Amino acid sequence: MKVKEVMSKELIVTYVPGTVRDALKTLAKHDVPGVPVLKVGTREVVGVVTRNDIFKKPEEDQLALVMNSDPYVISPDDEVNKAAKLFYEKKIHILPVVDEKRNLVGTLSPTDLLKLLVEKEDKVEDYMSKSCVPVYQETPLPIVMEIISITNENALPVLDDRLKLAGIV
Template structure:
């Protein structure tokens, strides 16, 4: 299976010469927080720029000095296995795809692997060996502003909510938080930044950090007031194929994992499925 069969050919990118403000505008409009960078007027790939680059260099305006040169790439004729291997090795969610002239030809992502590769491979192995035993969990009566801080400190984009009986009651995401919050201008300085693991998602944490704005969350709102209550879940014997199908169908990146008695025992993320794919390819 070749990369060209799986990759997305429609690519949003930045150009050099270019500026910080141009990159931020593209990111904000597209919902992306990582962009391939090409030489202006061509498709020649010269680098990558992510939200982390913007965070690490808050006063730099030139894109040429912000971007990372010599990014990790795959070629259109490479096997998909190589793309998966690079994603696992470097902990990244997407890879630029180049042709023989090193011109940008597409993007291949974890989502592409989940939605296009796993169904072809028909992997019936259970997720038992791949799901995470450490769960970013929180009490569903926790004030939302505290939950946001917990999410930030964990570097997680979601929290699994538990009720008074310590049973799964919902999932809280950053999108749920921003719906109930107000983002206002502020010169507040932060001591840490979001993790690089989410570089391809434009999230509320990105907005707060990059634009030096403050997220104001009403103190009387609890996690249970805004969380998603209808949770799509799996058990430890659910197959890789079925897990991927649910993620693709419901457009979600993570699924709580329950044991045979319905007790929460873990969570599986889309990127956790890559190891199973690599074994089969």
């Protein structure tokens, strides 16, 4: 199956020049962990920015200094297996889908690929990560941000005083 058959054609993006604040607003508004960064006035992909990128440089305001300026990208004609391998091996959660001129034509996320598995009767445990880094609910946010940055995880389970799941950050 080709990437173009499962990619999202709804383009959620941010632009450079731009600010980290603008990127955060986009991430929050659409509840996504990362977005392609386009050169203003074009559809040319010049980077990707994720929450983790922002957590790694919380004092920086300029998006160009925070974003990954050499992101992995994929072609609409590539096989979804190639995308799945990139997601797994590179621990990324957004793939810009680009044409031969590196113009954005769509995006692909692990969730898009999970939709292909819905018809199967596989168990969640066959696909879940076996390791995770929990944090205590009273942990200061700057420390949680540092843990996310070090572990390269996009979400951490939050435990309460009884070691019960209280939420996810």
